[in-house]
Amino acid sequence: MPDLIESYSISRRDVLVAAALGGGAVAFGYCGSALALADAVAPTGDTELYNWVVIAADNSVTLRIAQMEMGQGAITAMAQLLAEELEADWAGIRTEFISIATHRRRNKVYGRTRTAASLGVKLSEQLLRTAGAQIRMMLVTAAAARFGVPAVELVARDSAIHHPTTGRKLLYAELAGDAARVPPPDPATLRLKAPQDWKLVGKPLARLDVPAKTDGSAIYGIDVSLPGMKHAAIAMSPVVGGKLASHDAEAVLAQPGVHAVVPVGEDAIAVIADDWWQARTALDAMPIEWRGGAYASLSSETILADLRMGLQAEPDIVLRDDGDVGEAMPKAANHLEAEYFVPYLDHAPLEPMNATALVTDDRFEVWVPTQVPETALSVAAETLGMDPNSGEVHPTLMGGGFGRRQSSDFVRQAAQIAKAIPGTAVKLLWSREDTTRHGPLRPVALSRFRAALDRKGTVAAWSHRIAAHSTSPVDSTYGADSLLYAVPNMRVELAVREPVIQAAPMRGVAFAMNCFVTQSFVDELAVTAGADAYAFQRALLDPAKAADYVPPSVFPDFDGLTPDVRAARLRAVLDEAADKAGWSEPLAAGRGRGIAVNEEGTSYFAAVVEVTLDGAGWFKIDRVIVAADPGFLVNPDMATAQVEGSVAFGLTSAIYGEITVRDGAVVQSNFDDYRMLRLDEMPDVEVHWVLNREVWGGVGEPATAAVIPALTNAIANAGGPRIRSLPIMNHRIERRVL
Amino acid sequence: MTATTQDRTVVLTVNGEKVSLTAPGDMPLLWVLRDRLGLTGTKYGCGIGACGACTVHVDGAPTLACQTSVKAIAGAHVTTIEGLSPDRGHPLQRAWVAEQVPQCGYCQSGQIMRAAALLARNPEPSRGEIAKEMRANICRCGTYLRIVRAIERAARDA
Ligand code: FES
Numbered sequence: 020m021p022d023l024i025e026s027y028s029i030s031r032r033d034v035l036v037a038a039a040l041g042g043g044a045v046a047f048g049y050c051g052s053a054l055a056l057a058d059a060v061a062p063t064g065d066t067e068l069y070n071w072v073v074i075a076a077d078n079s080v081t082l083r084i085a086q087m088e089m090g091q092g093a094i095t096a097m098a099q100l101l102a103e104e105l106e107a108d109w110a111g112i113r114t115e116f117i118s119i120a121t122h123r124r125r126n127k128v129y130g131r132t133r134t135a136a137s138l139g140v141k142l143s144e145q146l147l148r149t150a151g152a153q154i155r156m157m158l159v160t161a162a163a164a165r166f167g168v169p170a171v172e173l174v175a176r177d178s179a180i181h182h183p184t185t186g187r188k189l190l191y192a193e194l195a196g197d198a199a200r201v202p203p204p205d206p207a208t209l210r211l212k213a214p215q216d217w218k219l220v221g222k223p224l225a226r227l228d229v230p231a232k233t234d235g236s237a238i239y240g241i242d243v244s245l246p247g248m249k250h251a252a253i254a255m256s257p258v259v260g261g262k263l264a265s266h267d268a269e270a271v272l273a274q275p276g277v278h279a280v281v282p283v284g285e286d287a288i289a290v291i292a293d294d295w296w297q298a299r300t301a302l303d304a305m306p307i308e309w310r311g312g313a314y315a316s317l318s319s320e321t322i323l324a325d326l327r328m329g330l331q332a333e334p335d336i337v338l339r340d341d342g343d344v345g346e347a348m349p350k351a352a353n354h355l356e357a358e359y360f361v362p363y364l365d366h367a368p369l370e371p372m373n374a375t376a377l378v379t380d381d382r383f384e385v386w387v388p389t390q391v392p393e394t395a396l397s398v399a400a401e402t403l404g405m406d407p408n409s410g411e412v413h414p415t416l417m418g419g420g421f422g423r424r425q426s427s428d429f430v431r432q433a434a435q436i437a438k439a440i441p442g443t444a445v446k447l448l449w450s451r452e453d454t455t456r457h458g459p460l461r462p463v464a465l466s467r468f469r470a471a472l473d474r475k476g477t478v479a480a481w482s483h484r485i486a487a488h489s490t491s492p493v494d495s496t497y498g499a500d501s502l503l504y505a506v507p508n509m510r511v512e513l514a515v516r517e518p519v520i521q522a523a524p525m526r527g528v529a530f531a532m533n534c535f536v537t538q539s540f541v542d543e544l545a546v547t548a549g550a551d552a553y554a555f556q557r558a559l560l561d562p563a564k565a566a567d568y569v570p571p572s573v574f575p576d577f578d579g580l581t582p583d584v585r586a587a588r589l590r591a592v593l594d595e596a597a598d599k600a601g602w603s604e605p606l607a608a609g610r611g612r613g614i615a616v617n618e619e620g621t622s623y624f625a626a627v628v629e630v631t632l633d634g635a636g637w638f639k640i641d642r643v644i645v646a647a648d649p650g651f652l653v654n655p656d657m658a659t660a661q662v663e664g665s666v667a668f669g670l671t672s673a674i675y676g677e678i679t680v681r682d683g684a685v686v687q688s689n690f691d692d693y694r695m696l697r698l699d700e701m702p703d704v705e706v707h708w709v710l711n712r713e714v715w716g717g718v719g720e721p722a723t724a725a726v727i728p729a730l731t732n733a734i735a736n737a738g739g740p741r742i743r744s745l746p747i748m749n750h751r752i753e754r755r756v757l
Numbered sequence: 758m759t760a761t762t763q764d765r766t767v768v769l770t771v772n773g774e775k776v777s778l779t780a781p782g783d784m785p786l787l788w789v790l791r792d793r794l795g796l797t798g799t800k801y802g803c804g805i806g807a808c809g810a811c812t813v814h815v816d817g818a819p820t821l822a823c824q825t826s827v828k829a830i831a832g833a834h835v836t837t838i839e840g841l842s843p844d845r846g847h848p849l850q851r852a853w854v855a856e857q858v859p860q861c862g863y864c865q866s867g868q869i870m871r872a873a874a875l876l877a878r879n880p881e882p883s884r885g886e887i888a889k890e891m892r893a894n895i896c897r898c899g900t901y902l903r904i905v906r907a908i909e910r911a912a913r914d915a
Pocket residue numbers: 800801802803804805806807808809810811812821822823824
């Protein structure tokens with residue numbers, strides 16, 4: 020293998036030597052180096068079959084995983100989908116992340132590696148089930164030749180091909196060599212199993228990554244260890260858009276362990292040392308001056324004032340204009356107006372940002388926890404001015420992603436820093452403060468609603484103007500213009516203001532913004548109409564009257580489903596949530612219930628939240644009920660865990676989530692001033708599945724959005740204030756004086 | 758922060774093995790474990806004692822390794838997640854698998870170590886006692902319900 024970076028041609032086992040004091044650690048995930056630039060060749064005795072599968076001599080089956088693992092269970096879900104048609108013995112399954120260099124060289128055979136938007140399963144299931152079936156047929160063909168019988172007489176089961184009539188069998192390991200020479204069959208000639216025949220898909224199998232996550236042996240990006248590796252800490256301009264003005268490297272170069280001080284681009288500077296503590300300590304001791312830049316006077320107040328101007332100006336884009344709002348509005352009996360605000364949010368995955376890079380004259384390698392490994396590779400190549408084909412990215416486990424790791428800012432920095440000491444690997448680790456202050460953020464937005472109710476209390480007209488920082492629907496309008504409500508006159512507009520802080524999609528993306536505002540406003544309309552919130556919502560979701568409107572660009576899209584079908588599915592989960600919550604049962608004074616729905620692509624979610632006001636300015640969440648229809652489930656227990664986690668994530672955003680800006684800089688810095696929901700605040704969560712078994716959806720996001728308005732609606736229902744700006748912690752939760 | 762304090766030699770017992778190391782006296786145990794001893798199971802989440810990801814046992818007590826300088830614990834016995842059991846056999850580790858607690862898993866070493874110290878002190882904690890103790894540890898993935906279930910299971914099975 021002439022292409023290896025010589026001194027780094029280490030095996031995974033070497034990576035673990037560092038864990039000398041550990042108790043029998045086993046690596047999980049692909050974090051070793053450096054089959055770097057050779058193709059991903061299976062070790063001797065192992066046979067690769069059609070890119071996806073490696074069969075070992077002991078008949079274990081390694082499945083290559085092309086979706087990144089950030090905790091959502093991608094490794095296990097992808098393995099279940101691939102192993103299902105492969106008829107692999109689940110007990111002998113191993114997994115490894117794909118090689119990104121190999122993926123590139125093989126014309127992207129592994130499909131979409133970007134891992135986001137709850138789309139992993141939806142966009143992979145056909146590819147993986149088909150590949151599994153193709154490889155099974157390659158093994159069957161090889162066995163047919165060996166047995167001298169027609170392929171139709173053979174049965175694949177538990178990593179072996181059986182010939183039932185003669186009782187003979189051959190293990191996959193015995194067939195792999197022959198099978199590797201069989202051309203993969205045309206997918207059109209294969210028939211995939213019907214859902215009722217699945218043995219792995221749809222089953223609550225134990226996650227493959229859990230054992231290593233209970234004994235400290237799971238390797239995240241922050242844990243990558245390479246021979247001779249150095250550590251880097253970084254300081255970035257506190258002010259958005261600011262630049263490094265001056266620094267005094269001499270002041271710290273003599274400190275123990277310090278190797279180099281490296282300016283990183285125009286707005287950051289790093290210290291490289293033997294370990295991270297030394298690097299961080301030296302960096303903190305180094306005199307650094309920054310030049311403010313254009314945004315030095317930016318604050319949350321100026322941003323809000325600018326968004327408000329957006330509400331007053333002419334809209335830049337009319338997203339939807341059904342009927343004639345201008346004519347219908349004045350005619351109606353009753354009107355309601357409300358303005359809602361959602362703040363900036365930081366994703367705050369628990370593992371701070373990091374990346375490890377190794378650069379030589381003509382090669383580079385990056386080890387990184389990322390949702391976008393291919394982008395990470397191109398960003399590194401571009402930063403280094405090198406050919407992308409001379410690089411490799413090793414994805415690691417992520418200590419959370421939530422959209423933050425769709426950006427490759429830290430990869431760019433790691434490449435720049437490692438370039439300063441060629442031939443030596445450098446691990447760049449951001450502090451928590453860096454991570455809170457320098458992330459691209461879930462953007463702010465302001466919404467103004469106006470609606471008209473006719474005499475019967477039905478919604479005659481609905482107007483929603485959003486002021487946001489982006490025309491990209493994922494950051495601004497998802498969930499606002501796709502409403503299925505039976506409202507004859509509906510107008511949704513967007514005013515785009517100049518963005519100041521870089522945006523990054525966060526779990527639930529703009530759905531989490533617009534679900535809060537639309538579902539709150541529907542609840543306010545119900546109250547105004549004197550109607551029950553659930554009954555009011557249900558009437559609006561009438562399939563027979565669903566608005567015949569489909570947003571021009573939606574991703575995830577609706578898979579061609581018509582509005583009546585979508586409305587029926589959304590109403591079905593609404594009904595299920597209300598039913599399971601015992602919606603019609605009365606609650607004691609000071610208690611309240613709220614309900615909300617969220618349609619994300621082909622996933623349909625409804626949430627009910629119950630709260631009790633504590634009489635002292637705050638509240639307690641008694642329970643959360645979620646009903647969900649994502650079409651199918653690969654692994655019901657993992658899916659339930661995703662919903663439980665979504666609820667915690669959404670409640671954190673609802674109650675505490677707020678990044679503010681002062682003098683051009685993010686104010687919050689760490690978990691003391693950017694709070695997370697904690698265990699003693701976690702309510703019981705009940706998850707109820709209603710599966711249409713027709714179209715695949717996702718489970719990792721939609722509850723994040725739905726739980727927020729369900730909570731604020733519950734607070735209002737309990738007699739508390741109507742929360743029109745998040746987070747709730749900025750409000751005093753007292754009973755309104757009636 | 759000013760320049761690092763003087764290096765000094767500190768002897769610790771880590772997961773049953775005696776370790777002698779030379780490090781700046783104010784260097785937090787967290788970074789000694791991770792970068793000098795290669796024990797990366799103990800995680801860095803906040804560095805200010807606010808998240809619990811770095812929880813280890815020092816002489817049996819749950820301790821935030823990011824807030825503990827090595828010189829302050831010279832001579833102490835430190836147990837990290839890697840040393841909790843030789844074979845993932847601690848009742849909590851088994852319960853963590855049975856309840857399928859981890860998602861990203863990043864917080865889980867700290868969660869398990871705090872829970873282990875709790876059970877050592879109080880083998881049958883009430884739900885309220887579990888909540889009070891475990892609120893020190895953040896799980897951004899929101900695995901809290903399963904953490905409670907796993908602690909209760911381990912208490913039952915121990
Ligand atoms: S890293 Fe020590 S408490 Fe967060």
